[in-house]
Amino acid sequence: MSRISVVIASLVGPPFIDDCLKSVEAQAQELGAEVIVIACGDKEYANRIARGFPWVKVIHVAQRETVPALRLRGVEAASGDMIAIVEEHCLASRDWLSRASEAFADGSFGVVGGPVVDYDYKRLRDWVVYFIEYNNYLPPWRSGERHDLGSANIAYLRELILKYREYMKDGYWEASLHPRLFADAVKFRPVPEMKVHHRGPFNYGYYLGQRYWFSRAFAGARQISSAAKIAYLIASPLVPFLLLARMSRRVAERNCRFGKFIQAVPLIFPALCVYAAGEFMGYLAGPGDALSKVE
Numbered sequence: 001m002s003r004i005s006v007v008i009a010s011l012v013g014p015p016f017i018d019d020c021l022k023s024v025e026a027q028a029q030e031l032g033a034e035v036i037v038i039a040c041g042d043k044e045y046a047n048r049i050a051r052g053f054p055w056v057k058v059i060h061v062a063q064r065e066t067v068p069a070l071r072l073r074g075v076e077a078a079s080g081d082m083i084a085i086v087e088e089h090c091l092a093s094r095d096w097l098s099r100a101s102e103a104f105a106d107g108s109f110g111v112v113g114g115p116v117v118d119y120d121y122k123r124l125r126d127w128v129v130y131f132i133e134y135n136n137y138l139p140p141w142r143s144g145e146r147h148d149l150g151s152a153n154i155a156y157l158r159e160l161i162l163k164y165r166e167y168m169k170d171g172y173w174e175a176s177l178h179p180r181l182f183a184d185a186v187k188f189r190p191v192p193e194m195k196v197h198h199r200g201p202f203n204y205g206y207y208l209g210q211r212y213w214f215s216r217a218f219a220g221a222r223q224i225s226s227a228a229k230i231a232y233l234i235a236s237p238l239v240p241f242l243l244l245a246r247m248s249r250r251v252a253e254r255n256c257r258f259g260k261f262i263q264a265v266p267l268i269f270p271a272l273c274v275y276a277a278g279e280f281m282g283y284l285a286g287p288g289d290a291l292s293k294v295e
Contacts, residue, residue, distance in 0.1 A: 004101050005034040005080030005158070008088055009070035011295045013045060016088045019199070021053050023091040029055065031097055034080055038070040066217075066291040068176075071151075072168045078158060087152035090116065090196040099194040100155040110160045110186040111178075113149030114194030115139040118257060126200030127257070127264040129207055132271055134198060135247045138256040141192035149188055150174060153196040160186065172214075172291075175221040204267065208274050213293040215278025220287025229283040239276035244269060 006024055010017045017037065028035050036057045039046040046060035059073055075083050084100050086092055093099075096114075103112035116134040121127050137150050151173045160181075161168065167177040182188070202210075219232075232239075244265070251261045261268075282290070 002081040002101070002104070003034065003079065004031065004082040004084055004097060004155070005036060005074075005078035006084045006086065006097070007071055007074030007078060008035070008037050008086055009040070009067045009074065010037055010049070010088050011040050011064075011067065011070070012088060013041070016199075017049065018052065019091060020086065020088050021049075021056060023093075024086070024097065025053075025055070027092070027094060027097045031101065033084075033097055034078060036074045036077060038074045040064060040070055064292060066169075067294060068173060068291070069169045072165060075156075075158065075161060075168070076165075081158055082155055083158045083161070084155040085151055085153075086196055087198075090152055090198050091119070093117075093195040093197070096194060096196060099191055103155070103189055103191045103194065104157065108187055109189040110157050111149060111154065111181065112189040112191050112194065113154035114191045114196070115141050116150065116152055117195050117197045119197050119199040121200055123201060124264055124267060125204045125207070126202065127260045128204070128267045128271055129200065129202050130198055131247060131251065131261055131264060131268060132211070132275070135250050138250060138254045139192075139195070140254065140256075141190055143192060145190060148174070149178070149190065152198070153194065155194075172218050172221060175218050176223070179223060208271060210294060211271055212274050212278040213290040215275045216282040217287045217291035217294060219279040219282025220290065222282075232283050233280060236276055236280045239279070240269060240272040243272045243275065 006028060008020060024035060034057065036059060037049055038059045038061060039049055040061045043060055046058050049056060050058045059077060061070060071085060082101060082104055084097060100112055116137040117139050118130050136148050164177055164180055167180050251258055
């Protein structure tokens with residue numbers, strides 16, 4: 001029987017990492033899955049996770065590294081044939097691992113992933129984060145639809161992605177690894193039942209800073225032509241409006257919390273302006289050290 005490993009990069013810490021681990025504990029033990037946390041920070045932080053979750057393999061990284069680089073460490077240390085990645089801000093659904101494992105069963109797919117569901121937030125600012133970060137992965141998904149798969153909720157064949165480790169360390173995988181896999185005809189499979197719930201909370205000012213650094217890192221890592229970059233720079237004043245229109249269409253098409261989306265728009269638009277500013281700087285000057293500032 002093929003074994004699955006779970007890899008979680010942790011920069012933010014409790015309560016996020018604790019709750020994430022609790023959400024995978026029972027299913028990991030049921031399937032005999034390996035769970036690896038790459039804990040970035042002081043040694044006591046890693047020791048705390050090890051004491052609280054003795055069934056978890058903890059890898060301590062003292063010096064700050066990017067989230068993709070931390071995840072790569074976990075992939076390289078894993079023993080499973082399949083590697084499931086979940087963001088520490090998310091809670092896995094009760095059958096998340098079994099759904100991921102089953103999706104690989106016919107041997108046709110190299111990558112599988114599922115939607116990111118809201119956590120019925122009480123604060124408007126948390127809806128802002130959800131709609132901006134995960135509007136491309138909103139439920140419901142229907143079988144047979146094609147979706148981009150995001151690194152908050154995804155699984156790979158380990159043997160496959162290790163061949164592409166050069167694309168995995170320095171850029172967000174949606175911008176660096178996934179385009180390379182697509183170009184090499186690796187098959188991606190959307191799995192509607194493979195759900196995770198994104199939970200908050202984030203303070204709005206903190207999120208704006210994170211949004212800027214993430215956008216700059218993402219744009220700096222994208223492998224697009226110089227002409228495309230110039231076109232983006234020229235059109236950048238329009239980008240927040242275009243992003244809001246696209247987001248509105250996706251929310252409406254999915255009929256996913258549309259009332260909450262309308263309430264959040266006054267806070268969403270300023271965040272989209274920050275998003276555009278980050279991408280502008282990423283295309284103009286490269287990522288710099290932006291990725292190291294993303295948590």
